[in-house]
Amino acid sequence: MPRRDEAATLEGMETMAGGNLWSFIWTMAVFIVTVCVMVFALVWLFQGRLIYFPTQTLDATPTEIDLSYEDVRFKGEDGLALSGWFIPAERARGTILFCHGNAGNISHRLDSIAIFHRLGMHTFIFDYRGYGRSDGRPGEEGTYRDALAAWRFLVEKRHIPPEEIVIFGRSLGGAVAAWLAGRQTPGALILESTFTSIEDIASNLYPYLPVRHITRFGYHTTRTIATVRCPVLIAHSRDDDIIPFAHGEKIFQTAGEPKVFLEMAGSHNEGFMMTGAAYVEGLNAFLIHYFDDTVTGAFEPDPSGRRDIE
DSSP states (O other): OHHHHHHHHHHHHHHHHHHHHHHHHHHHHHHHHHHHHHHHHHHHHEEEEEEEOOHHHHHHHOGGOOOOOOEEEETTTOOOOOEEEEOOOOOOEEEEEEEOOOEGGGGGHHHHHHHHTTEEEEEEOOOOOTTTTTOOOOOHHHHHHHHHHHHHHHISOOOOOOOGEEEEEETTTHHHHHHHHSSSOOOOOEEEEOOOOOHHHHHHOOSOOHHHHHHHOOOOHHHHHTTSSSSSEEEEEESSSSSSSSHHHOOOOOOOSSSSEEEEEEEETTTTHHHHHHHHHHHHHHHHTTTTTOSSSSOOOOOOOOOOOO
C-alpha cells in the first residue's frame, strides 16, 4: 500500500509538472505574440518618424554663396502654404525643379544650388509640407501634391514651358521626382542616390522585421520610372552607405530610353561633392546631349558643341 501511495503521489507530481510546463509555454507564447503585436503597431503608427526628418529653421540662404534669390510662397494642391526659393541664372539654359531628400530643408542644399547655377540653370527648390516654412505635416501623398504644386507654379505662374524644366530628385526626393515626371512632360529627369521603394530600402535597413507586411509607405520609384517619357539620368555611388548601389542599377534598368548612368563616389550624403568635377561634367554632358536641343532661345551654345563650366 505505501508503495502504491508513493506511486500515485509521483504520478500526480509529474502531472502537475507537465501542466505547469505547458502553462509556462502558453504564457510565454502569449507574451511574445503580444510584444510583437505592440511593436508592429508602434512601427505602423510612427513609421513616418523613421522616414521624415524635417527641420523648420532655415540655417542659410543663397546669399551665403553670393547668389541672388527670390523667396517664394505658393499654395499646395490642398491649399497649404508652401515655401521655396527661385535662384536665377544668367542666360539660363533651363530650370531645375529640385525635390530634396527626407531631412533638413532647402537651406541645406546650397552646394547643389551652386552646381546648378554653374551649369547655367535657374533653380526652383521648395520645401515639402512640414519642412522649413511650409505648413502642414509630411506624408507620401503630401510630398506628391507639393511637387505637383511646385511644377504648376513654374508652368502656370512663371509661364516656363514644360520642356525647359529638368526635374531633379535626390534620395527620397528622387521617388517624388519620378512620380511627377511620370505625370507631366519635363525636358529631362535626374535621379540621384534614389531607392527603388520604401519596402526595398526598409528591408535592407531592418532585415529582422517583416517590413513588407507592415509598411504603409510606398514611394515605388521603379513603378513610376517606367511611365516616364523623357531623357533620364540616374546617378548613384557604389560607396552609398544608406541606399545600396543595386537600387540605382535597378531603377536604370527599368527606365526607358534615352537614359544615362552616372557613377559617383563617396557616401550617400556627400557622393556628389566627393565625385567633384566628374559629377558636374556628367550632368553637363547629359544636358548637352538630351536637353539643350529641346530648348529654343535659352542660350547660344559654344560652336564646339559644348558648354563651358566656369
